[in-house]
Amino acid sequence: MNTHTWVEKTGTFLALIVGLALAPLAWAQEAEESALVVGTANGELQGAMAGDGVRVFKGIPFAAPPVGELRWRAPQPAEDWEGVRDATEFGPECWQAWNAESSEDCLSLNVWTTASVDEPQPVMVWIHGGAFIFGSGSNEWYDGTEFAKSGVVLVTINYRLGLSGFFAHPALSAESEHGVSGNQGIFDQLAALQWVQDNIAAFGGDPDNVTIFGESAGSMSVCYLVATPLSRGLFQKAIGQSGGCFAEHPTLDAELEGGADATGEFVGGGEAIGTAVVQTVGLESTGEEALAELRSRPLNALNRALQQKQRSISWRSIYVDGYMFPDQMRYLIADGDGNPVPSMVGSNTDEGTTLYGQLPETELEMWKVGVRMQMQEDADPEKFIELYMKDAEESTKKASQQMISDLTFAWEMRTWAQLIADRELDSYLYVFSHAPPFPELGDDRTTMGAFHAGEIVFVFNKVDETHWNDDDHAVAKHMHAYWVNFAKTGNPNGEGLPEWSAYSREADNSLDIDASPEITTGYRKAKLDAWEELNQL
Numbered sequence: 001m002n003t004h005t006w007v008e009k010t011g012t013f014l015a016l017i018v019g020l021a022l023a024p025l026a027w028a029q030e031a032e033e034s035a036l037v038v039g040t041a042n043g044e045l046q047g048a049m050a051g052d053g054v055r056v057f058k059g060i061p062f063a064a065p066p067v068g069e070l071r072w073r074a075p076q077p078a079e080d081w082e083g084v085r086d087a088t089e090f091g092p093e094c095w096q097a098w099n100a101e102s103s104e105d106c107l108s109l110n111v112w113t114t115a116s117v118d119e120p121q122p123v124m125v126w127i128h129g130g131a132f133i134f135g136s137g138s139n140e141w142y143d144g145t146e147f148a149k150s151g152v153v154l155v156t157i158n159y160r161l162g163l164s165g166f167f168a169h170p171a172l173s174a175e176s177e178h179g180v181s182g183n184q185g186i187f188d189q190l191a192a193l194q195w196v197q198d199n200i201a202a203f204g205g206d207p208d209n210v211t212i213f214g215e216s217a218g219s220m221s222v223c224y225l226v227a228t229p230l231s232r233g234l235f236q237k238a239i240g241q242s243g244g245c246f247a248e249h250p251t252l253d254a255e256l257e258g259g260a261d262a263t264g265e266f267v268g269g270g271e272a273i274g275t276a277v278v279q280t281v282g283l284e285s286t287g288e289e290a291l292a293e294l295r296s297r298p299l300n301a302l303n304r305a306l307q308q309k310q311r312s313i314s315w316r317s318i319y320v321d322g323y324m325f326p327d328q329m330r331y332l333i334a335d336g337d338g339n340p341v342p343s344m345v346g347s348n349t350d351e352g353t354t355l356y357g358q359l360p361e362t363e364l365e366m367w368k369v370g371v372r373m374q375m376q377e378d379a380d381p382e383k384f385i386e387l388y389m390k391d392a393e394e395s396t397k398k399a400s401q402q403m404i405s406d407l408t409f410a411w412e413m414r415t416w417a418q419l420i421a422d423r424e425l426d427s428y429l430y431v432f433s434h435a436p437p438f439p440e441l442g443d444d445r446t447t448m449g450a451f452h453a454g455e456i457v458f459v460f461n462k463v464d465e466t467h468w469n470d471d472d473h474a475v476a477k478h479m480h481a482y483w484v485n486f487a488k489t490g491n492p493n494g495e496g497l498p499e500w501s502a503y504s505r506e507a508d509n510s511l512d513i514d515a516s517p518e519i520t521t522g523y524r525k526a527k528l529d530a531w532e533e534l535n536q537l
Contacts, residue, residue, distance in 0.1 A: 035116075040199045042080045045087040050112065054148045057111045057203070058138070059091035062195035063188065065105035066160060071295045072172055072184060075107060075191040090138035095164045097303045099134070104164060104299065109157040109192055110137055112144030115204025122487045123205040125155045125196060125235070127189060129216030129243070129453065131315045133162040146461040150484045153205035155196060159188035159221075163299055163306075166317035168252055168270030169278070171291040180252060180321040182270040186224050187324070193225075193234040211237040211487040215456055217315075219243030219345075223416060224318060227329040227338040237490055239483065240345040241459070242452060244412025245318075245329040246419075248537055252321040264310045270319040277313065281305035328537055333419045342490045343420045344482075346430030346510065347409040350449030352401030359400045367396035371403075379534050387527050409452075410524055411531040417503040417510075427503040428492055429510040431523055434458075434475045437467035455513075459483055471515035478517055 036047045036055060047057035063075035070076060091108030093099060115121040126142055128135040137156030144154030159165060168182030197207045212235045214222045222238050223245035225231045254269030256276055266273040278290050281302055285293060294302065306312055320328060332338035352359075362370070368385050375381040384403065385392075392399035413429065420427035435445035436454040448454075457464065461480040464472070482492040482500065492500050498517045501509055512520045 037084060038202050040202060042078050043082065044084045046084045047111075048088040050145050050148075052145070052149055053114050054145050055113055055203075056144070057087040057113075059089055059108045060087055060111065060195075061091070061108050062157070063107040063191045066107060066164075066184070067104045068295065071104065071164070072167055072169075072181065074176070074184070074187045078107075078195075090136075091158065093136035093138065094158050094161045095299050096134045096161060097163075097300065104160075106136075106158050106160070107188055107191070108137075109155055109195065110144070111200075111203050111205075112148040112154040113203045113205065114148045114151070115153055117201060117204055120201065120204055120206035120209075121151050121153050122209040122211065123153045123155065123196060123200055123207070124483075124487050125157065125193065125210060125212045127157060127159070127212065127214035127218035127221045129214065129218040130161070132166060132185060132217045132220075132317070133315050135161070135217070141456050141460060141462060143460065143462065146480065147484065150480065152484055152487055153200060153203055155192075155200070155205075157189065157192040159185045159192070161185060162315075163303055163313060166313065167274060167277070168317075168319060168321075169274030169291065169294075170271045171287050172274070173252070173271060174287075175291075178323045180323045181274070182252060182317065182319050183321060183324050186221065186228070186318065189221055189225060190228075190230055190234065193231065197234060208236070209488075210235040211239060213239035213241070213483070214243070215241040215453060216243045220245050223329065223412075224325075226340060226343070227332040228324050229326070229332070229338055230324055231339045234339075236341055237486065238341050238343045238345075239486065240343065240413065240416060241455060242347045242351060242409050242413070244345075244409075244416050246412055246415045247535060249318060249320050249325070249328060252319045260311055263312075265312050265314045267314070270317065270321070273313060273317070277302075277306065277311075280309050280311050330415070330419065330537060334422065336423060340420055340423045340425060342426040343416060344428040344430070344486050344492060345413045345416045346432060346513075347405075347413045348432040348450040348452060348454060350401075350405075350435075351409045351452040352405040353448045354451045354453075356401045356404055359397050361395065361397040364392060364396060367392050367399065370400070376534070383530060387530055406524060406527050407531050407535075411528045411535070414508075414510075414523075414528055415532065418505055421503050421505065426490060428486070428500055429503045430500075430513050431510050431520070432513045434471065434514040436472065437464065437469075439467055455479065474515040475513065479513060 038045050045057050047055050050056040061078040063078050092103035092106050094106035095104050096102045128137055137158050142156050147154040165185030172181030173179055200207050212222050219240040220243035222240045226238050250269050252270045256268035256272040260266050266276050283290050333340050371385050372381040388399045388403055391402050417427045417429040432455045433450050435449045438448045441447055458476040458479040461476045485494045486492040500511045507521055509519055509521050510523050511517050
């Protein structure tokens with residue numbers, strides 16, 4: 001064999017060896033690239049890798065843009081597209097008065113997954129908070145990477161907000177096939193959940209094992225979705241974090257109550273408020289003509305016109321409309337007319353430190369006067385003064401914060417747990433008592449305590465290497481595991497986790513979540529019982 005032949009054959013052999021060695025890498029890369037293209041009912045999507053085998057698909061439209069003639073209508077089906085649509089960037093946030101980057105064309109969702117279509121995984125759909133006036137599914141707090149790594153397909157969604165998402169008017173009701181208007185943001189959430197049913201299998205998700213969860217207004221949204229009969233079949237479990245829906249809601253057709261309250265918010269039925277808005281922004285026309293003119297104006301212009309008259313729509317403009325909500329939420333869940341499902345719900349011990357931080361510190365006697373003035377007519381203010389006296393003697397500001405927090409959060413979440421348990425479904429109640437770091441205050445965690453929304457980063461296991469201590473890591477380990485376990489099986493318990501027993505009215509038991517979770521009974525029982533008595537419908 002001459003030298004040239006030997007070199008040629010040796011080179012061929014070496015090339016074959018190298019080729020065989022590199023083939024698995026090439027096949028893996030090809031498989032990875034193939035997995036990043038997913039087909040949906042509307043067309044194909046190109047996603048991206050988020051690390052650790054997690055694929056992420058962003059800005060996926062689940063409904064048509066609610067603009068022009070579709071403003072304030074129920075969400076319509078998304079249009080199909082040709083070719084492969086880029087899904088590597090988040091869609092715009094839904095319209096918010098102070099956010100120049102927000103848009104009415106915003107009905108999109110995002111998916112994080114490690115699953116394959118051959119081995120489907122449970123699905124969790126996150127509904128963001130923000131008082132129904134701000135927020136989005138693209139917030140960095142809601143990154144679904146850790147959930148995907150834990151064997152869950154995580155979906156985050158947008159929904160219409162504020163004037164865009166919760167505006168009722170007689171002309172809108174007249175054009176609706178169901179004779180209703182308002183509640184558009186909740187209809188958006190239903191549309192997103194229907195998209196999950198129709199498409200999530202292509203991402204490796206199990207449409208028959210869907211858990212909805214959210215915080216604050218997102219938790220209230222979960223509560224509304226559990227209450228409405230329209231959600232049946234769209235999810236199997238629910239998690240609520242600091243937000244319920246059991247206070248009495250106005251009806252769509254109720255009259256306006258004295259125009260507006262002290263803060264400038266209109267009070268009363270949805271259609272009456274919509275009529276008042278038309279008058280406030282200076283429109284002389286009514287009915288269809290008014291509606292056409294409203295749709296022709298930018299939302300920012302309408303909002304400014306309201307602000308100039310010091311008027312606004314309440315952030316809680318969800319109405320009992322006779323269709324989405326045939327009755328008050330409490331009754332819909334209690335009677336099984338909605339979609340009651342196994343639930344895991346709770347609140348934080350210090351919700352008010354951030355939400356009601358503006359409340360003043362006053363003299364004790366002035367605090368008592370304030371309680372007497374602010375309690376509703378059929379309440380016994382002396383009873384509440386007695387219940388919160390110990391708090392007030394330490395700090396009247398703290399007592400006021402605690403009163404509002406107990407009514408707005410702790411009472412709502414206990415009521416939720418009770419109603420689900422009454423349906424003989426598993427219900428798990430928690431109290432989050434761990435004080436997260438609050439960097440603006442340095443190392444002092446005592447001022448804010450377990451503040452509103454403080455639990456979110458632990459649920460999502462969004463590790464903060466700069467500010468977290470060992471206790472923070474322990475809390476995240478527990479919470480993330482409880483949430484994932486519940487999504488997978490309907491039971492939060494699992495290996496290495498402190499036992500969490502299902503709720504019962506008799507035991508009034510809840511899990512106190514800190515670095516070492518443990519069961520407690522009768523959490524703020526006398527206070528919450530008093531709020532329950534006051535809020536009987």
